[in-house]
Amino acid sequence: MIALVVDDSAVIRHIANKALRAAGWEVQVAADGAAGLAALESMPACDLLLTDWHMPVLDGIDLVRKVRSHERFSALRIVMVSSDAVLESLEAALAAGANDFVMKPFTTESLTERIDEVMRAS
C-alpha cells in the first residue's frame, strides 16, 4: 500500500511518514499542494492521499478537488488533516471529495486508526 503525505510542515510530514511506515505503508511526501499533485500524477500507483489544508501554491481543498476531477484517481482514498477544528471545515472537506478529516492535534494512534477505517470502507 502506497501513501502520499502532503503538508507544508516538516514536523507533520515526519510524524505522518513515521506512523504510516510503522503500519506497513510505503510513503512519499510533498511540501505543498502543487508538488503533491505533480507527485501523484507521476506515481505508478497510490492508495492514500493524506493532505493538509492550508499550504502555499495550492491548498489542500483545491488539491482534493483537482484530484477528484480525474477519473484515474476515483478510487484514491483521501484524508485531510487540519488545525481548522470547526464542523464547517469538515463539511467543506467532505464536499470537496475527501473521505475523512482529522483535526489537529492528533495522536499517531488516532491517525492510523482513522486511516484503517477509511481503507476498510473502500
Place this chain on the structure above:
Amino acid sequence: MPPEDTWNAVRAFMQRTCGVVLEADQSYLLDARLVPVARRTGHDSVDSYVRAATLPAAPQDLVRTLIDAMTTHETFFFRDPTFWRSFEADILARVFGGKPRPLTIWSAACSTGQEPYTIAMALAECAPDIAPYCTIHATDVSQIAVDYGKAGVYSILEVNRGLNASRMLRHFEQVPGGFRPKPGLRDRIEWRQHNLLGAMPEPSGCDIVMCRNVLIYFNDRDRKEVIQRLHRAAKPGSGFVGVGSTEILTMGTSVTPGWYVAASSVTRAA
C-alpha cells in the same frame, strides 16, 4: 506513613469501596495519579491526602476524587470496532427478532461517557425510527466521570479517536471547549453514579447490558458477583450481555465473541 503503607491504604480503600484490585507493584500510581489530586485538594503531600480521603467519615467529595483518580478511564468512541460491528449487524437484529421496538440498554462502567454516546449513535444509524424512544442507562463508580459524560463536551483529541468526519457532522455540535453530542443523543441517556458491588440496585429489564474492560479489575469472588448482577439486569434468557471482545464469561450463552445471551435465572444473594 512510608510510601508502601500509603499505597496499601489506597489498595485497601479501593477494594473496600468498589472492589477494584490494585497490585502491590503498582505503587508508581501514587505519584502518577495522586500528586496532582493532592495538590488540587489543598494537601501538601500524597500521604496527607490519602489519610484524609480514607478516613471512615471522610467528606464525600474527597472520597470521589480518590475513586476517580484510581479507576481507569481509558475509553473512546466506538472502541473495538469488531464489538460495534457485531452490535449493529447481529445483536440488534437478535434483540428485535424482526419487530423493532424501543430498547433499554445499560452501559455499566461508562467512564467519561463515550460508550453510552456510541450506543446512541449506533441506534440512530441502525434503527432511526425507534432510536428516539430508547433509554440508555449510563453508570460508573466515579461520580466525576459520570458528570463529565453528562456534560458531554469532548476535546479534539477525544473526538479524533473513533469518530470520522461523517459521524461528527451527523451527531455533534460545536460548543465552547469542544464538541458535544446533539440533543437527540443526549436526551436518550440517563446518568447516575453506581457501584457494581454496592447496595444500590442495578437497572432491570434491560435488553442489552454492556460492561467492557472492567471485570479484569476485580478479584475472582467479586468478578463472579458482578457478572451475576449484570445477568440479573438483563431480561432473563432473551437480553444480551456484552463484554470486551477478548473477555469470556462463565454465565450465559455465547453468540459471538464478547456477546452472551443473558442467563435464564440468576440466584439472588441472600
